[in-house]
Amino acid sequence: MSRLPPAIFLMGPTASGKTELALELARALPCDLISVDSALVYRGMDIGTAKPSKEILAEFPHRLIDIREPAESYSAAEFRDDALAAMADITARGRIPLLVGGTMLYFKALLEGLADMPSADxxxxxxxxxxxxxxxxxxxxxxxxxxxxxxxxxxxxxxxxxxxxxxxxxxxxxxxxxxxxxRQMAQNPVFDSSGSGHLPYTVAQLAIAPAQRQILHERIAQRFKRMLEQGFIEEVEALRRQNDLHEGLPSMRAVGYRQVWEYLDGKLSHEQMEERGVIATRQLAKRQFTWLRSWSGLHWLDSLAHDNLQRTLKCLESAAILG
CATH class of the missing domain: 1.10.20.140 (Histone, subunit A)
Known part of the structure; x- marks a missing residue:
């Protein structure tokens, strides 16, 4: 039986340092990056999503960033199709797909496939x-x-x-x-020994987060404040000028965007907007941790460790991703 091609999953809660480690890996290995983030798919949503800078994206292109307008929807099923196509292309080029992000549902859809559920109504x-x-x-x-x-x-x-x-x-x-x-699990085989389920790859699954939750909370508060300083409010104002947008859209429900939208509507003061934006982001991180705690086959990394690249390379060797 031929060996399945390698792939790397790098997961973690928001503000945990996923992008920084992904860039280190891309410098050290023949990896091409695929974003696994339900907000980064939208064009014009840059500051509030902590989208990598234009300079970083020029040096390290990420697939599945800026592929939808904010008025459009994007489902887990669409992500799975797009990600599989990107992974196949990267593999055909003799390189390793490195999927990085915090939308756990997307990772799960890739690993397990999707149950046959009705379309949105x-x-x-x-x-x-x-x-x-x-x-x-x-x-x-x-x-x-x-x-x-x-x-x-x-x-x-x-x-x-x-x-x-x-x-x-x-x-x-x-x-x-x-x-x-x-019903889906009854009809399909469960995960194989590689932990990749229905995904035709040998997958190394990594998660990065600070060992102490309080540190993550502080990072989230600092990052939200920095986003406001960088022009987050002005970004949402520009988005609001697009007449086909409203606060009920999935894009505008993204963490932070909803709170800034309500501030611009006069429903929140600046202080309330910032406080609620931070709280909503912390709640997102908590939900991401809930997903990750039940995730099997994860190799955990501490965001504050200074040797995460070396630890990751060692993990990839033991998972038969390298060599």
Whole structure:
């Protein structure tokens, strides 16, 4: 049996230092980068997403950055198709795909495939959003807990995008997301010994984060303040001038963008906007940690360690990625 081609997954919560380590790896190895981030796909959303600078992208091009307009949607299924095509192209060039980002759902979709769930229904989504406006997101979360307790335990009440999707799947199909995934697992083989599931690659899976959560919280607060200094508010003002944008779009629900949008609408003071932006980012990091804690086959790295490149190279050797 021929050996599967290598690939590297570099995961972690927001502000953990993923990009810096990815660039070190790209300097040391014949790697091409693929972004695994649901916000970096959007053009014009640069500051609030901590998108790599134009200089970095010129030296180290990232696939799947700036591939959609903010008014457009982008699903996990689309990401999987795009990522598989990019990985195949990189492999054909004799190089190693290095996938880096914090959208865990995208990594999971790559590894396991996607259950056969119904497509989005704009009418039902509008109905659910209107109900949330009237009754609050906690009411929708309670409804989800009644029909799909496993998904409700995984989805935070303040995560409207995933909450609506879970209820939408149940309303449209009569089956919960959990039931869809269980049926998928019954129909398909589980992960193989390489940990790559249905993905035809030998995958080394790495996660980077500070060992102490408080350090990550401080990094998040500092980074949000720096974004504001760099012109984050002006960036959102420019996006708002595009008449086809509204705050209900997935792009404008991205962490930070929603809070700045509400500030520009006069709903929040500058201080409230900054405070809520930091809190929302910390909540995102907490959800990312929840995904990662249940992830099998991960090799963890401490963001503050000075030898992460060496540790990573050693891990890649033991995972038969190198050599």
């Amino acid at each position: 704009p009418v039902l989504r509008a109905e659910l959003e209107a109900r949330a406006e009237e009754e609050g997101w906690a009411a929708l979360h309670a409804e989800l807990a009644a029909v799909d307790p496993e998904s409700a335990a995984r989805i935070h009440p303040n995560d409207p995008q995933r909450l609506i999707r879970a209820l939408e799947v149940y309303r449209l199909s009569g089956l919960s997301m959990t039931a869809h995934r269980q």
